[in-house]
Amino acid sequence: xxxxxxxxxxxxxxxxxxxxxxxxxxxxxxxxxxxxxxxxxxxxxxxxxxxxxxxxxxxxxxxxxxxxxxxxxxxxxxxxxxxxxxxxxxxxxxxxxxxxxxxxxxxxxxxxxxxxxxxxxxxxxxxxxxxxxxxxxxxxx
Amino acid sequence: xxxxxxxxxxxxxxxxxxxxxxxxxxxxxxxxxxxxxxxxxxxxxxxxxxxxxxxxxxxxxxxxxxxxxxxxxxxxxxxxxxxxxxxxxxxxxxxxxxxxxxxxxxxxxxxxxxxxxxxxxxxxxxxxxxxxxxxxxxxxxxxxxxxxxxxxxxxxxxxxx
Numbered sequence: 001x002x003x004x005x006x007x008x009x010x011x012x013x014x015x016x017x018x019x020x021x022x023x024x025x026x027x028x029x030x031x032x033x034x035x036x037x038x039x040x041x042x043x044x045x046x047x048x049x050x051x052x053x054x055x056x057x058x059x060x061x062x063x064x065x066x067x068x069x070x071x072x073x074x075x076x077x078x079x080x081x082x083x084x085x086x087x088x089x090x091x092x093x094x095x096x097x098x099x100x101x102x103x104x105x106x107x108x109x110x111x112x113x114x115x116x117x118x119x120x121x122x123x124x125x126x127x128x129x130x131x132x133x134x135x136x137x138x139x140x141x
Numbered sequence: 142x143x144x145x146x147x148x149x150x151x152x153x154x155x156x157x158x159x160x161x162x163x164x165x166x167x168x169x170x171x172x173x174x175x176x177x178x179x180x181x182x183x184x185x186x187x188x189x190x191x192x193x194x195x196x197x198x199x200x201x202x203x204x205x206x207x208x209x210x211x212x213x214x215x216x217x218x219x220x221x222x223x224x225x226x227x228x229x230x231x232x233x234x235x236x237x238x239x240x241x242x243x244x245x246x247x248x249x250x251x252x253x254x255x256x257x258x259x260x261x262x263x264x265x266x267x268x269x270x271x272x273x274x275x276x277x278x279x280x281x282x283x284x285x286x287x288x289x290x291x292x293x294x295x296x297x298x299x300x301x302x
Contacts, residue, residue: 006226010275014228014255047227070262108296 001043007045012040016052016134020059021083026052027054061094068106075102157190157203158276159230161222163190173250173256174235176202187211194235202233225275232277234267241264243280244268258285 012029029052030040045051050058060082067078076087084090094102152249160166167190170176176192179201183189191201207221224230235242240258248254248268255269255277267281 003222003226006223007275010226010228011253014253014271018255066262 005033005035005043006047008035009040009044012044012052013031013048013055017059018064018076021081023083024053024056059094060090061097064090064094064102065098065105068102075106078102102130112117153200155201155203156233157205157231158233158272158274159207159221159225160204160272161207161225162273163188163204163206167192169250169252169272170202170204173247173252190293228271228275228277230276232279234279234281237280237282240266240268240280240282247280 005008008074015023015029015032022073022116027037030037033040033043035043038125048055064078067073067081068075073081075091079087079090082090091102094105098105106132152187158166158170170192171178176194179191179193181188181190188206190204192204193201196267207225209219213221221230234241244258252273253271255271256267258266258268260266263280263285266284269277269279269281272278
């Protein structure tokens, strides 16, 4: 992939991260990245390891986890706050990525994260899908 | 009272920020952020360019070009350049007395905004941009006192201590 494409994909991802609570508009992101929708989807996945939609859901789960750790808002309110329209789909994705339901996650103490800058805490607690991925070098061969 | 030892005088002297274009990065750190160029010399294709903040005369920020790194293979240089383009090659957090003022100035320079100023759970007010090379740059000010926990559930109090 050209380095300029990587830069445009990074900018698309940054835009998604800023507006994570808003609906995903892949055609608009692809247009800004100077790619067709299909090419944008494939290139995004190659560069970042997950599709735009999967990345957005990961970001929303990450944000939901922070709200569950730091506030008293109900799980339903947290779901709305991160832009999900369905409590069921957020809970399912949350459980898939975090290994426990939002309620169970809230019930645990998170003492070990006190005092760590949020940007680092987000990286440490970032949900990771536990399925093997093909390495990029295999794809390029 | 412990006697001074060799390591008790240690301080951070250099931090490295990667770049693919020295001039663009200088426009950001020297012109927009107002840092001072301490050293800017070349030897062949290798450029050693460092800047200092107004408040830390002993600390030099080194602008390191990913493309020309002595002793590094072309494949590794390309890998670093790709990671830099994706914004994954490091970050800097700066402290400031005026997060909103810094935000206005840096945003006005046309830098890519990652996050508008916001008070954070982790006890700071901060904002974030990308520098011209793609590195994440955050500006933060510690919030006075402890985070307000009114209306919050204290999980530590309810857990076994």
